[in-house]
Amino acid sequence: MTRAITPFSFGEFTAIRTITSIAQPLAGGGGQYALLHFGSKLKTLEEKELLTSNTLLFGALLSLIPIGGLLCWNFFSPIQLSKEGEFAYAIIVFSIISYNFYEIIKNHFRLIHNNRQYAIFGIFYSVLIVFFGWILSAKGIIAFVLILAFIPIFVISTTLYKMLGIWKKGNVPDISYWRYGLYVGAGSVINQLFVSMDVIVLVILKVDPALIAAYKIATIIPYSLFFLPGAFLTADFVYLTHHADNRMALIKYLRSYFVLFGLLTFLIVITLFAFSEPLIALCFGDNYPITPHLQDILLIGVAGTFLLRIPFGNILHAVGRADWNALHATFLTPVSAAVVYFMVEWKGVEGAAWATSLMLIVSGVICFGLFWIYLRKLPKDQLHQPLH
Numbered sequence: 251m252t253r254a255i256t257p258f259s260f261g262e263f264t265a266i267r268t269i270t271s272i273a274q275p276l277a278g279g280g281g282q283y284a285l286l287h288f289g290s291k292l293k294t295l296e297e298k299e300l301l302t303s304n305t306l307l308f309g310a311l312l313s314l315i316p317i318g319g320l321l322c323w324n325f326f327s328p329i330q331l332s333k334e335g336e337f338a339y340a341i342i343v344f345s346i347i348s349y350n351f352y353e354i355i356k357n358h359f360r361l362i363h364n365n366r367q368y369a370i371f372g373i374f375y376s377v378l379i380v381f382f383g384w385i386l387s388a389k390g391i392i393a394f395v396l397i398l399a400f401i402p403i404f405v406i407s408t409t410l411y412k413m414l415g416i417w418k419k420g421n422v423p424d425i426s427y428w429r430y431g432l433y434v435g436a437g438s439v440i441n442q443l444f445v446s447m448d449v450i451v452l453v454i455l456k457v458d459p460a461l462i463a464a465y466k467i468a469t470i471i472p473y474s475l476f477f478l479p480g481a482f483l484t485a486d487f488v489y490l491t492h493h494a495d496n497r498m499a500l501i502k503y504l505r506s507y508f509v510l511f512g513l514l515t516f517l518i519v520i521t522l523f524a525f526s527e528p529l530i531a532l533c534f535g536d537n538y539p540i541t542p543h544l545q546d547i548l549l550i551g552v553a554g555t556f557l558l559r560i561p562f563g564n565i566l567h568a569v570g571r572a573d574w575n576a577l578h579a580t581f582l583t584p585v586s587a588a589v590v591y592f593m594v595e596w597k598g599v600e601g602a603a604w605a606t607s608l609m610l611i612v613s614g615v616i617c618f619g620l621f622w623i624y625l626r627k628l629p630k631d632q633l634h635q636p637l638h
Contacts (some may be wrong), residue, residue, distance in 0.1 A: 257459070257460035257463040258463070259334070260459075261459025262332060269320070272439060273320050278309030278347075278350040278353075279312030279313075280431025280433070281309035283430070283435060286487065290361060302361070302413050303415075304417060310350075316346065317344060321340075321343060324343075335391070341399055342399070348402045349402050351402065351403065355409050355410060356368050360487065371405055447606075448465070448602040451587065451590045452602060457599065461598070464540050464541045469545075471533070471545065472545060479511055479561060487564075490565055494570055495629075503565075504565075508557070518552075519549050527542040530545065547603035562617035565621060566617065566620060571624055579613075582616065589605045
């Protein structure tokens with residue numbers, strides 16, 4: 251995409267996608283999160299399929315709320331988009347429904363312990379995004395947002411049809427189900443706001459879209475590697491939920507995580523730092539000369555995310571302390587906004603990179619502290635519980 255369109259167009263695309271991604275966790279009323287939490291407690295496949303079906307149907311109606319909010323925001327926003335950018339924004343806003351369906355269906359397969367199918371959907375989705383993005387790259391950002399809107403539905407179409415077909419009238423999940431989903435979704439919105447604060451501040455301060463594009467590209471390679479620890483923890487979400495009260499199980503799990511990701515983090519950071527310039531030129535072309543320097547700065551925050559923020563934040567979520575994650579993000583987001591704003595005013599996009607790395611590490615330290623508090627609250631005799 252960065253090779254096919256101008257830096258200005260890519261900067262606009264980055265802005266509209268960042269804005270919509272903030273509200274995306276509230277699509278479906280947070281049903282994707284509630285499904286995983288409550289569905290893991292159900293015993294039969296029929297019960298889990300029925301819950302998935304109802305989550306899809308009623309979640310689609312609840313998705314109209316964040317969509318309306320995003321459309322209103324664009325109407326009153328002082329940010330000026332080109333005509334192409336305005337049209338692309340309208341398409342990508344409505345695409346959050348299709349992506350929400352995609353996430354619910356994937357979570358259903360996690361729920362029934364079919365991690366293979368979960369992975370196949372993810373791989374198929376990524377391959378199609380890359381393939382059609384390459385084929386239609388000359389058509390500009392409109393083509394890219396259309397791909398983002400329709401590929402998720404295409405990938406899950408067969409399973410989606412089956413799940414909607416088994417819906418039964420009167421089986422709406424109760425208030426506690428949607429309350430949990432909305433609570434976790436709100437926490438995810440705040441979390442997304444936190445991780446997107448750098449781009450948001452750059453957009454609000456009306457930094458040149460070409461510089462925003464260069465900054466965004468600096469995040470693509472290191473941030474895309476977050477799938478590694480994310481996949482490790484996602485695959486074991488149900489296991490962690492089942493062992494939420496077992497101190498030894500959680501400690502043993504973390505030991506296995508750090509054995510693997512301690513070494514992996516070191517290798518990733520050293521490799522990307524050593525080959526940043528040729529790697530950026532190879533992947534994204536020669537139109538972004540400041541990007542390698544920005545990527546080097548962001549690697550500091552990436553290391554903190556791999557070793558602190560991702561493992562401890564995800565485990566807190568799995569053991570039912572998503573509210574702690576939400577409170578932590580709520581407290582830290584305005585602090586992050588102030589730090590990023592000050593650094594951007596002082597050093598431009600380089601300041602945004604330094605501020606982001608700093609806040610990612612601070613967030614990770616807080617997640618570690620919250621997990622330690624949770625662990626200390628567990629009964630002491632959990633130390634002697636057998637693992638199954």
